[in-house]
Amino acid sequence: MAFVRSHFSSALAAALIALAPAAAHADKARDTLVYASDTEAENVGPYHNNVREGVIIARHAFDNLIFHDLATGKYQPQLATSWTWVDPQTLDLTIRKGVTFHNGDPLTADDVVFTLNWAVSPEAKVVTKQNVAWIKSAEKIGDDKVRIHLNGPFPAAIEYLSGPVVIYPQKYFEKVGLDGFAKAPIGSGPYKITAVTPGKGVTMEKNTNYWKDSPLGQPSIGKLVFRIIPDQETQLAELMTGGVDWIWRVQADQAKQLEAAPNLTVLAAETMRVGFLQLDAQGASPGSEPLKDPRVRQAIAYAIDRKAMLDNLVRGGARIMNSACFIDQFGCTDKGVPRYDYDPAKAKKLLAEAGYPNGFSIDLYAYREREYAEAVIGYLDAVGIKAKLNFLKYAAMRELSRANKTPITFQTWGSFSVADASAFTGVWFKGDADDRARDQQVTDMLKKADTTVETEARLAAYAEALKVIAERAYLVPLFSYSSNYAFTKDLEFSAQPDELPRFFTARWK
Numbered sequence: 001m002a003f004v005r006s007h008f009s010s011a012l013a014a015a016l017i018a019l020a021p022a023a024a025h026a027d028k029a030r031d032t033l034v035y036a037s038d039t040e041a042e043n044v045g046p047y048h049n050n051v052r053e054g055v056i057i058a059r060h061a062f063d064n065l066i067f068h069d070l071a072t073g074k075y076q077p078q079l080a081t082s083w084t085w086v087d088p089q090t091l092d093l094t095i096r097k098g099v100t101f102h103n104g105d106p107l108t109a110d111d112v113v114f115t116l117n118w119a120v121s122p123e124a125k126v127v128t129k130q131n132v133a134w135i136k137s138a139e140k141i142g143d144d145k146v147r148i149h150l151n152g153p154f155p156a157a158i159e160y161l162s163g164p165v166v167i168y169p170q171k172y173f174e175k176v177g178l179d180g181f182a183k184a185p186i187g188s189g190p191y192k193i194t195a196v197t198p199g200k201g202v203t204m205e206k207n208t209n210y211w212k213d214s215p216l217g218q219p220s221i222g223k224l225v226f227r228i229i230p231d232q233e234t235q236l237a238e239l240m241t242g243g244v245d246w247i248w249r250v251q252a253d254q255a256k257q258l259e260a261a262p263n264l265t266v267l268a269a270e271t272m273r274v275g276f277l278q279l280d281a282q283g284a285s286p287g288s289e290p291l292k293d294p295r296v297r298q299a300i301a302y303a304i305d306r307k308a309m310l311d312n313l314v315r316g317g318a319r320i321m322n323s324a325c326f327i328d329q330f331g332c333t334d335k336g337v338p339r340y341d342y343d344p345a346k347a348k349k350l351l352a353e354a355g356y357p358n359g360f361s362i363d364l365y366a367y368r369e370r371e372y373a374e375a376v377i378g379y380l381d382a383v384g385i386k387a388k389l390n391f392l393k394y395a396a397m398r399e400l401s402r403a404n405k406t407p408i409t410f411q412t413w414g415s416f417s418v419a420d421a422s423a424f425t426g427v428w429f430k431g432d433a434d435d436r437a438r439d440q441q442v443t444d445m446l447k448k449a450d451t452t453v454e455t456e457a458r459l460a461a462y463a464e465a466l467k468v469i470a471e472r473a474y475l476v477p478l479f480s481y482s483s484n485y486a487f488t489k490d491l492e493f494s495a496q497p498d499e500l501p502r503f504f505t506a507r508w509k
Helices: 010-022 052-061 109-119 157-161 170-183 232-240 252-258 294-303 306-314 344-353 370-382 394-402 422-429 440-451 455-471
Strands: 032-037 066-068 075-077 080-087 090-095 135-142 145-150 191-197 201-206 223-228 264-279 360-366 385-391 408-413 475-488
Touching: 032 232, 052 191, 052 201, 052 223, 066 157, 075 080, 090 109, 109 135, 109 145, 109 170, 232 252, 232 475, 252 264, 252 475, 264 294, 294 344, 294 370, 294 385, 294 475, 306 370, 306 475, 360 370, 360 394, 370 385, 370 408, 408 422, 422 440, 422 455, 440 455
Parallel strands: 032 223, 360 385, 360 408
Antiparallel strands: 066 075, 080 090, 090 145, 135 145, 191 201, 201 223, 264 408, 264 475
């Protein structure tokens, strides 16, 4: 039984495609790439945002200390020209000279030290603490030398320095404060943020003074305009008629139809994003008492036909996930992890054993891909669990979850594109705001895995923790996300598996 459906109108698709030959994308002439997405970045400051749209903006406006070359898998110098491990808890970096922030201030070792120390301070209130929690402090040990002290061994430090950890300008930030920085952020990246309009979007212009040796290369397109368009049919209409140049997360059936449009390019690529159900195992949310029983949580896992959802809704190279991480991250494995293949009879049996032979009613919260959440609700209904959908914006849903008010939450997580299992498990199971299991044994196991230096021992530690998480069914992994992109044929664009469209490498044909 497949509880899947599409909301896209074939008639609308045909009408839009008929318009395509006459549609004029004027933005190439204006050297302006207009891209659209359905979600607003809650804060353009990278440390106070954890939605993908904000991560994308951050990668264009800010620089990292280290660059991760996805093509080779190697780490290369970026703002740091070199780095050396003094010991497993001490990392020394040499900071590049000649880099300026968008306001003309030179980027120095002082900015690096300020940013890292501020990010780990209580007043910073960083949204995703996992990204910086491994840092104890930073100090300047020479004119262009910075020493990072770690809270403990953390082999993934270099990966984080190449991703979510970016550098702020100290003087400007101290002048405008957190709120002022959110309204007019300053970085050193290939694009400058020139306007932030709440509810509308963000405008960026090419940084013509971007430092010439950056591994990101020099930006080609003059201006980037990010538009927030919540409705996907409106996005499609705007794309077909020239209002926008690039959209993504296009439903699979829509993408297939758009291939007939002569003025568009359509491509699909798997991403690191994983969709999953987070279950309130503590029973702290209203109506979540049944979830305290692991048999109920396991029944929910058995009730969902993930393959049918993958085949009918997600498609495009996505894969079923069995562990609480993205399978290609370092440390992620599904070997030895319990599998919850679709088995509604077993789900009903477990519910009966737990004292719910007739099921129960419960609330399910979601913030994107409504059709995915509706499919899950259909599967739960088939085994007797009556789930009511509460569809909210992400920030609102996240705050309700952190306040223990969401029994079941349809979450997605792209790990900030960090290719290490700690970027997934550390957020959801290490006792921070998003941990709904609060299992101290699991937390301790993950802390061991995060800080184990020897590779094989680290892999074994993650495998042990992931097995326990799955056995106790604290969350139900569903699948990786495949992103379908559609954009004007005037644009030269390539997708990467880390779900980070790199418009700084795009160019007009």
